[in-house]
Amino acid sequence: MFKELTTEEIEVRVWALIVMVLAGILLISVVCILIAVMFVEQDMERIAPVDEAFLGIMKDIMLLCIGAIGGIVGRKGAYAAVNAMKEKE
Numbered sequence: 704m705f706k707e708l709t710t711e712e713i714e715v716r717v718w719a720l721i722v723m724v725l726a727g728i729l730l731i732s733v734v735c736i737l738i739a740v741m742f743v744e745q746d747m748e749r750i751a752p753v754d755e756a757f758l759g760i761m762k763d764i765m766l767l768c769i770g771a772i773g774g775i776v777g778r779k780g781a782y783a784a785v786n787a788m789k790e791k792e
Contacts, residue, residue: 722775729768736761 708716739757750758 718775722772725768725772725775729765729772732761732765732768 736758739754743754
């Protein structure tokens with residue numbers, strides 16, 4: 704009923720799941736920041752200290768997710784390119 708997966712297929716599925724989870728965290732973070740900044744009444748001259756701290760934390764989370772996604776995708780892309788070159792030879 705179920706076909707047996709190779710090691711490479713399992714690895715690809717695990718990496719895809721990790722990328723999707725990190726992308727989901729990034730998307731939720733962006734939505735939270737937009738909601739927090741757009742729909743909460745702010746002083747027109749400066750941002751509240753609590754909001755500034757919140758935005759700093761969210762910025763760090765987003766940078767971490769973007770870096771992790773880039774590293775994972777880059778690693779898998781380089782691995783796929785090397786395998787494609789080996790198969791041509």
